[in-house]
Amino acid sequence: MPNDLDRIDLKMLRLLQNNGRLSNAELAQLVDVSAATCHRRTQRLFDDGYIKSVRAMVEPRKVDRGALVMVGVVLDRSTPESFDAFEKAVAKLNFVLDCNLVAGDFDYFLKIRVGDMADFNRIHGTQLIALPGVRQTRTFFVMKEVVDNAPLNF
Amino acid sequence: MPNDLDRIDLKMLRLLQNNGRLSNAELAQLVDVSAATCHRRTQRLFDDGYIKSVRAMVEPRKVDRGALVMVGVVLDRSTPESFDAFEKAVAKLNFVLDCNLVAGDFDYFLKIRVGDMADFNRIHGTQLIALPGVRQTRTFFVMKEVVDNAPLNF
DNA sequence: GATGAAATCCGAGTCAC
DNA sequence: GTGACTCGGATTTCATC
Numbered sequence: 001m002p003n004d005l006d007r008i009d010l011k012m013l014r015l016l017q018n019n020g021r022l023s024n025a026e027l028a029q030l031v032d033v034s035a036a037t038c039h040r041r042t043q044r045l046f047d048d049g050y051i052k053s054v055r056a057m058v059e060p061r062k063v064d065r066g067a068l069v070m071v072g073v074v075l076d077r078s079t080p081e082s083f084d085a086f087e088k089a090v091a092k093l094n095f096v097l098d099c100n101l102v103a104g105d106f107d108y109f110l111k112i113r114v115g116d117m118a119d120f121n122r123i124h125g126t127q128l129i130a131l132p133g134v135r136q137t138r139t140f141f142v143m144k145e146v147v148d149n150a151p152l153n154f
Numbered sequence: 155m156p157n158d159l160d161r162i163d164l165k166m167l168r169l170l171q172n173n174g175r176l177s178n179a180e181l182a183q184l185v186d187v188s189a190a191t192c193h194r195r196t197q198r199l200f201d202d203g204y205i206k207s208v209r210a211m212v213e214p215r216k217v218d219r220g221a222l223v224m225v226g227v228v229l230d231r232s233t234p235e236s237f238d239a240f241e242k243a244v245a246k247l248n249f250v251l252d253c254n255l256v257a258g259d260f261d262y263f264l265k266i267r268v269g270d271m272a273d274f275n276r277i278h279g280t281q282l283i284a285l286p287g288v289r290q291t292r293t294f295f296v297m298k299e300v301v302d303n304a305p306l307n308f
Numbered sequence: 309g310a311t312g313a314a315a316t317c318c319g320a321g322t323c324a325c
Numbered sequence: 326g327t328g329a330c331t332c333g334g335a336t337t338t339c340a341t342c
Binding site: 005010013016017018019020021048049050051052053054055056057058059060062063064065068070087090091094095096097098099100101102103104105106108109111113138139140141142143144145146147148149150151152153154 | 159167170171172173174175203204205206207208209210211212213214216217218219222224241244245248249250251252253254255256257258259260262263265267292293294295296297298299300301302303304305306307308
């Protein structure tokens with residue numbers, strides 16, 4: 001749908017998404033333009049917000065964050081203030097990777113990474129149920145990560 | 155837990171996670187070692203698998219993937235073959251960002267990105283319920299992304 | 309084993325066109 | 326958009342601890 005990106009821009013985006021370490025020279029070769037052009041186009045992809053950031057993907061198990069847990073949350077009340085308070089509080093919890101307001105049986109879904117189940121139980125008891133307006137939570141321990149954070153397809 | 159990483163390595167990991175475009179020279183200054191040492195250490199973080207990859211984070215809305223959906227899946231049978239078939243099939247679906255086998259009311263949770271709800275309904279009708287062994291799915295449309303793919307805290 | 313200084317080399321970034 | 330130029334950083338070597 002993005003008609004302000006031509007075929008070359010799209011290819012650059014896909015290549016950089018899969019390998020953010022590509023040098024400008026390498027990328028230029030891969031998309032068959034000069035290094036100068038490639039440099040300007042890449043600049044534009046950043047400046048115009050197509051690329052939000054470039055991140056090193058750290059292996060969770062190597063830094064003691066091998067346990068993944070999904071948590072469904074239901075709030076006491078469905079008022080804007082209630083949602084707002086919850087969201088502000090959850091944004092400060094650095095073990096929360098995703099937090100999404102959803103339509104359905106839950107109000108929010110959280111994706112959480114911790115060291116192990118004991119870690120999670122401690123966090124659940126102290127930090128999650130203590131979040132403002134939480135009526136109940138439902139925990140789904142992840143037993144196997146089949147696909148984790150796959151690159152965007154476009 | 156990672157006692158093979160010293161304070162400098164951990165700092166490098168955190169910095170690179172937040173900004174994968176840092177030059178070796180910049181990183182060296184930030185962690186206060188020489189460029190040569192920094193280069194060697196960074197190399198090791200890659201070689202030993204601490205950093206899986208470096209990725210440009212593409213803004214989903216800019217490439218027509220602005221709709222996020224969580225889907226809970228229940229399979230017909232809970233046999234290893236059944237799980238295996240499902241996992242192999244789901245890994246081929248490029249709109250699936252996450253797929254996790256969980257303990258609880260569902261067998262799997264999927265995180266899916268598409269252009270809009272119409273896209274999702276088409277995909278749901280043709281590709282999701284057609285996955286091997288699917289008994290039922292429950293869809294949670296994301297109405298607001300509060301936290302999306304936060305960096306790992308360690 | 310580790311490091312940092314120095315030397316080389318290559319690419320980023322900028323220029324004119 | 327390309328090609329050329331310059332300068333700084335990446336990468337290697339090497340001495341040192």
